[in-house]
Amino acid sequence: MKKPHRRxxxxxxxxxxxxxxxxxxxxxxxVSVETxxxxxxxxxxxxxxxxxxxxxxPVLPRQRLHVEDSFEARMAHERYEKKxxxxxxxxxxxxxxxxFLDTGSTTLVACETLKTIEGLTVITNSVAAADALTHQSETxxxxxxxxxxxxxxxxxxPMVIEQIGRFRADHAILTPTGIDxxxxxxxxxxxxxxxxxxxxxxxxxxxxxxxPSKFGxxxxxxxCDLDMVQTxxxxxxxxxxxxxxxxxxxxxxx
Numbered sequence: 001m002k003k004p005h006r007r008x009x010x011x012x013x014x015x016x017x018x019x020x021x022x023x024x025x026x027x028x029x030x031v032s033v034e035t036x037x038x039x040x041x042x043x044x045x046x047x048x049x050x051x052x053x054x055x056x057x058p059v060l061p062r063q064r065l066h067v068e069d070s071f072e073a074r075m076a077h078e079r080y081e082k083k084x085x086x087x088x089x090x091x092x093x094x095x096x097x098x099x100f101l102d103t104g105s106t107t108l109v110a111c112e113t114l115k116t117i118e119g120l121t122v123i124t125n126s127v128a129a130a131d132a133l134t135h136q137s138e139t140x141x142x143x144x145x146x147x148x149x150x151x152x153x154x155x156x157x158p159m160v161i162e163q164i165g166r167f168r169a170d171h172a173i174l175t176p177t178g179i180d181x182x183x184x185x186x187x188x189x190x191x192x193x194x195x196x197x198x199x200x201x202x203x204x205x206x207x208x209x210x211x212p213s214k215f216g217x218x219x220x221x222x223x224c225d226l227d228m229v230q231t232x233x234x235x236x237x238x239x240x241x242x243x244x245x246x247x248x249x250x251x252x253x254x
Contacts, residue, residue, distance in 0.1 A: 013028075126154050184226050
């Protein structure tokens with residue numbers, strides 16, 4: 001089994017089982033304990049899981065329910081697509097720029113790419129993203145303070161919104177629940193939608209990262225109309241009706 005495929009399966013297993021031991025993983029995948037430890041270290045660096053002595057557990061406890069799947073389930077889902085998507089960020093973000101970054105499973109995967117861009121300043125409400133960006137990296141990070149929402153490891157509320165207004169950024173890099181031809185960009189969480197709207201207001205350019213499965217999806221809370229968006233990064237072109245709507249709104253799809 002190839003290394004990336006094995007790591008994806010490890011991530012899914014840890015997400016499903018909650019805690020898995022190193023010896024169990026080594027036996028299951030037919031590799032050495034040392035190989036599993038290297039896999040777990042890599043997955044921890046990517047924000048997918050957390051190691052403990054003798055094993056690994058999900059990055060976050062199962063505390064909060066959303067319309068979307070749980071955070072750890074989303075971290076394990078579509079990881080190949082999210083990695084490929086994150087690498088496209090270098091087409092939008094350049095060295096020395098300042099960006100807003102929201103919270104989400106795609107956001108955490110994107111941190112690995114953002115860490116490679118020199119001189120970057122990141123303003124985020126994601127505690128997990130702040131931790132990932134400062135791990136073995138010189139990225140300058142401002143973590144917005146507010147009410148801590150444990151389920152997605154983020155800060156939300158009026159204090160966060162007020163602080164966002166103090167900053168000006170080159171880009172707002174955001175991860176929506178859905179992008180729809182008629183409903184625009186939406187989120188399943190009202191607090192997250194409010195944060196996204198504030199970041200859009202204080203950014204020069206707006207870029208949404210989305211896996212193809214989110215096109216045509218509608219959630220309960222409006223973030224913005226398509227004509228507020230400069231760029232959508234995705235792995236492959238959306239369905240024709242959504243592509244047409246994005247083209248009319250003059251949204252770039254690099």
